[in-house]
Every structure is written in C-alpha cells, then in structure tokens.
Amino acid sequence: MSRRRLVQIASAGTSLLAVMALASMNQLYLIFPGFWMVLILAVFLQPYVDSKKLFHGSMYLLVAATFLNQSVISINLGVFSLFMYRLVLIAASVLFIIHITKERNLFRYWDQVHVKGSLLFLLFWLGYGTVSLIWAKSIIEGLKYLFLLGSGILFIFLAVFTFTKISRLYLFYGIWMIMTFGLLILGLVNHFWQVQLPSSTLYGASEYKLGYPTAVFFNQNDFAAFLTISFCFYLAAAKNSKGVWIKTSAILLAVLSVYIVFLTESRASLLAMMAALAVYLFILLPAVLKKAAILAGSAITIAGTVAFAGSLMMEPMVDSTSSNAVRVNLLRNTLHYVLDTFGFGVGAGNLPFYLEHEPVYETDSVIEVHNWLAELLGNFGLFIFLGYIAMYAILFFSLYTLHKQEKRHKMLLEAGMVAMAAFLVASISPSSVSNLFFHWVFLGFVMAVVSVFKSKKQEKENFY
Numbered sequence: 001m002s003r004r005r006l007v008q009i010a011s012a013g014t015s016l017l018a019v020m021a022l023a024s025m026n027q028l029y030l031i032f033p034g035f036w037m038v039l040i041l042a043v044f045l046q047p048y049v050d051s052k053k054l055f056h057g058s059m060y061l062l063v064a065a066t067f068l069n070q071s072v073i074s075i076n077l078g079v080f081s082l083f084m085y086r087l088v089l090i091a092a093s094v095l096f097i098i099h100i101t102k103e104r105n106l107f108r109y110w111d112q113v114h115v116k117g118s119l120l121f122l123l124f125w126l127g128y129g130t131v132s133l134i135w136a137k138s139i140i141e142g143l144k145y146l147f148l149l150g151s152g153i154l155f156i157f158l159a160v161f162t163f164t165k166i167s168r169l170y171l172f173y174g175i176w177m178i179m180t181f182g183l184l185i186l187g188l189v190n191h192f193w194q195v196q197l198p199s200s201t202l203y204g205a206s207e208y209k210l211g212y213p214t215a216v217f218f219n220q221n222d223f224a225a226f227l228t229i230s231f232c233f234y235l236a237a238a239k240n241s242k243g244v245w246i247k248t249s250a251i252l253l254a255v256l257s258v259y260i261v262f263l264t265e266s267r268a269s270l271l272a273m274m275a276a277l278a279v280y281l282f283i284l285l286p287a288v289l290k291k292a293a294i295l296a297g298s299a300i301t302i303a304g305t306v307a308f309a310g311s312l313m314m315e316p317m318v319d320s321t322s323s324n325a326v327r328v329n330l331l332r333n334t335l336h337y338v339l340d341t342f343g344f345g346v347g348a349g350n351l352p353f354y355l356e357h358e359p360v361y362e363t364d365s366v367i368e369v370h371n372w373l374a375e376l377l378g379n380f381g382l383f384i385f386l387g388y389i390a391m392y393a394i395l396f397f398s399l400y401t402l403h404k405q406e407k408r409h410k411m412l413l414e415a416g417m418v419a420m421a422a423f424l425v426a427s428i429s430p431s432s433v434s435n436l437f438f439h440w441v442f443l444g445f446v447m448a449v450v451s452v453f454k455s456k457k458q459e460k461e462n463f464y
Contacts, residue, residue: 051099058092059162062155063172066441067179069216070199085437089151092158109161114454115447118391119160122153125384129348132380136347137354145349145379145434152440159444160451169412169452172445177237180230181253187213187223187260213260221429224266226438228426229419231257232276236415272426279421283403283414329361330369334378336360345381349434354378372427375434395446396420402453413453416446 065085075082100106113119129146136142163169189195194210196203201219202212212220231254238250261269282293337346337354346354356367369375377385396417403413419442433439 051095051102055092055095055099056162056168058088058095059158060171060175062088062092062158063175063441064179066437067176067183067216069437071197071216086151089155093154096158096161112164112451112455113160114451114458115160115395118395118447119157121387121391122156125380125387126150126153128380128384132345132347134347135341135344136350138347138350141349141353142347143349148434149348152434152437152443155437155440156444156447159441159448163445163448164452164455166409166412166452166456169445169449172448173233173237173412173415176230176445177233177250177253180227180233180257183215183223183226184253184256184260186215187263190214191260191263211263212265213263219431220264221266221269221431222436224261224264224269225272225423225426225430225433225436227257227261228269228272228276228422229438229442231261231273232280232419232422233415235276235280235418236411240411240414266426266429268429269426272422272424275425276418276422280414280418283400283417326362326364326366327370329359329363330355330366331371331374332361333359333363334369334374337378338381341381343382345377345379345384348379351375351378368431370428370431372430372433375432392420392424395450398450398454399446402450402457405457406453409453412449416449420446 062085065088068084070081070083073083073087100109110116126146126149129142129149133139133142133146159172163172186197190213191211194207196205196210196214197216199216199218200214202209202214213223214220215223217223217226234250234254234257238247238254241247241250258270258273261273278297282290282297285293333355334351337351351369352367355363355369369378373385373389376388399413399417399420403410403417406413423439423442427433427439430436
C-alpha cells in the first residue's frame with residue numbers, strides 16, 4: 001500500500017474519530033486504540049490476507065457481535081447511535097464492496113442465491129418505506145425506522161452471500177448457541193444478584209424489578225423473545241447430535257432457557273415455546289398421523305383464538321388501563337389508522353407518533369403496538385403486511401419440504417422451522433421488533449439455510 005494511500009486512510013479515520021469525539025467524549029478512549037489497531041493490522045496484513053476470507057471472518061464476528069447488543073460500547077450521535085454490532089456491520093459491508101470490486105464477481109454471488117424472491121421483496125419493502133415518507137407525519141421517525149430496516153436487510157443480504165456452505169451454516173449455528181450460553185449466565189446473575197447492565201431499562205429501577213433477567217437487552221420481553229429462538233436451536237441440537245455430552249448440554253440449556261423465560265414473566269414467550277414443541281412433534285409424526293394432527297390442531301387453535309379474543313375484547317369494558325385492555329386498544333387504533341389511510345399505512349416508523357398524538361382508543365400512554373405483525377400493518381399497510389406473511393410462509397414450507405428430502409443435516413432445517421413458528425408467537429411480546437437485531441440475524445440464517453439446501457438439491461438433480 002502506498003504512503004499516499006495510507007495518509008488518506010489515516011486522515012479519514014482521524015476525521016471519523018473527531019466526529020465521534022464531539023458526540024461522545026467519554027467513550028473516545030474505547031474507540032481510539034481500537035481504530036488504530038485495526039488500521040495497522042489492515043496495512044500490514046493486506047498483502048497476505050485474501051479479501052474473501054477477510055470478509056467471511058468479519059461476518060462471523062458480526063454474528064457474535066449481535067449478542068453484545070449495546071452493552072460493550074454505545075456512542076450517541078443524536079438521530080442514531082453506534083455500537084459494536086453496527087460498527088462491525090459497516091466494516092463487513094466495506095470489506096464486501098472491496099472484495100467484489102477487486103474480483104468483479106457480484107453477479108456470481110447473486111447467481112448462487114436461491115431465495116431471490118425473498119430478497120427482492122425485502123428491497124421492495126425498503127423502497128415502499130422510503131416512498132411512504134411522502135405521507136408520513138414525522139419524517140425524522142420515518143428515517144430512523146428506515147435506518148433500522150435498512151441495517152437489517154443489509155445483514156440478510158450479506159448473510160446469504162456469505163454462508164453458502166453447510167459447514168459455514170454449522171459455524172453460524174454454533175456461534176448462536178455458544179453466545180446464548182453466556183447470555184443465560186448473565187440472566188441468572190440478573191436474577192439472583194439483582195445486577196443490571198446500563199443498557200437495560202431496569203438499570204437503577206426499583207428493587208423488585210431488578211430480579212428480572214434482561215442480559216444485554218433493553219428489557220425482559222426482548223430477552224425472552226430471543227430465548228424462544230435459542231430454545232429451538234438447543235432442541236434441534238439435542239435431537240440430532242450424536243455425542244452424549246452435546247445432547248446432554250443442549251437439553252440442559254434448553255431447560256435453562258425455559259426457566260429464564262419463566263423468570264421474565266413473558267407469557268407470550270412461554271406460549272411460543274409450547275408452540276415450538278407442538279410444531280416439532282408434528283414434524284416428527286409419521287405421515288399417516290399428520291392429517292389428523294392438522295385437523296385437531298386447527299380446531300384447538302380456532303377455538304382457543306376465539307375464546308381468547310373474546311375475553312380480550314371484553315377487557316376494555318371492565319378496566320381500560322389493564323395490560324390486556326391496553327393491548328386490545330393498541331390493535332384497535334392500528335386497524336383504525338390502516339382503514340383511515342386506505343390500507344397504505346401511516347408511513348415508516350410513524351405508528352408510535354400516531355399512537356402518541358392521535359389515539360382513538362385509550363392506551364394509557366403506551367405508544368408502541370407490542371405486536372410485530374401489527375407494527376408492519378400499521379406502518380406499511382396491507383401490501384407489506386401480506387408480503388411479509390407470504391415470505392415467511394414460503395421460507396417455512398421450503399424448510400419443511402427440504403427436511404423431508406434431507407437425511408444428514410436435519411438439525412439446521414429443524415432449528416429453522418421450529419424457531420420460525422416460535423418467534424411468530426413470541427413477537428407479540430416486545431414493544432417493537434424492528435430494533436431487535438437478533439430477529440434480522442435469525443432471518444438471515446433461515447434464508448441462508450434455504451438457499452444452501454436448495455442449491456444442494458439442484459446439484460444432486462443435475463448430477464442424476
């Protein structure tokens with residue numbers, strides 16, 4: 001690398017550090033040595049390190065950084081903040097651009113993808129959200145939401161381009177389970193020692209709240225929703241692993257996940273785990289029993305939904321400030337806004353703005369809808385809502401179809417399937433899902449699994 005080029009990089013880095021210093025002087029000492037260490041390593045290792053391997057390494061680091069959330073470093077830049085996950089995401093994106101520019105192989109990456117429809121929908125979603133700013137009442141909230149959406153979609157694209165082999169998917173899977181183990185330990189520390197990290201909304205809260213496990217998340221509901229996915233990963237590992245110690249460890253960690261979720265008191269996440277077990281049982285049933293199971297399950301689901309919905313709708317009449325009543329009114333408000341906008345939604349990120357300033361039904365000052373599908377419907381309208389459901393269903397049934405044909409690597413397919421079912425239920429618990437990075441990482445994992453196994457199936461068909 002030429003001296004002139006090095007000076008340019010150093011100048012750009014110094015400028016970036018100056019901006020960050022103005023925003024957050026108290027955290028400069030964390031950034032300064034790290035930045036120059038990375039810069040020096042890049043200069044000295046650049047002739048010896050393959051750009052592709054460097055990009056792949058950054059992606060594994062990015063997956064691991066997801067589980068740190070904002071607990072390690074967080075720099076407030078006003079409209080948004082920078083922390084480890086976003087910094088590594090930026091680095092991985094730059095490395096990918098350098099690699100495809102050097103190798104001129106972007107079209108080859110796209111050709112090996114077998115989830116093109118899902119990826120194109122994500123781009124359409126981002127484009128629709130951008131256009132929706134035309135009728136959005138709060139442009140700032142819309143831009144902040146689009147930043148979150150764009151970051152999530154960016155990870156999914158990078159994941160599908162990176163994890164193109166089964167061995168890489170297993171490494172992804174392993175990182176998720178190992179990092180979850182650390183968060184489970186942290187959750188136990190939260191509960192028994194009543195110690196919360198500064199990144200938690202319970203930090204400095206009343207003593208009776210300090211025992212809720214939050215780990216690195218903002219609150220206990222976000223942590224519980226995350227654990228529903230990890231619970232499914234542990235289940236699949238316990239069922240498919242051959243080693244006794246791996247089976248035993250996976251079972252113990254699955255049980256510990258249930259215990260931690262129980263401590264969070266997240267009813268939706270506990271229900272999600274029950275749904276995961278039901279779906280897993282269905283997958284393992286013989287074909288002759290599956291039709292009967294579908295009929296019985298459908299009947300129970302319909303009856304339970306009708307009974308539950310009826311009790312919820314009666315709640316506002318009894319106590320309009322109860323938790324259930326607030327949730328019902330949040331949904332009623334959302335439906336009102338969708339109808340009022342002729343099905344187009346209030347615009348990206350504007351649902352909380354409407355709930356705060358133009359509530360039709362009493363929500364007791366709660367301005368987040370606390371339901372992922374309702375969040376999509378309210379912000380983006382029917383097109384994106386139905387599109388997301390279609391994409392989710394297609395990915396799920398793709399995993400199911402591939403699972404019936406696969407003999408050796410069922411663990412990855414089962415983990416993806418069961419976790420998709422569990423998360424759909426658990427997503428009614430967090431206040432918002434758009435800012436939960438693990439959701440995008442999980443979706444990236446699912447798409448990568450579908451893409452890799454479809455590629456494997458295609459190669460086998462071409463071989464014969």
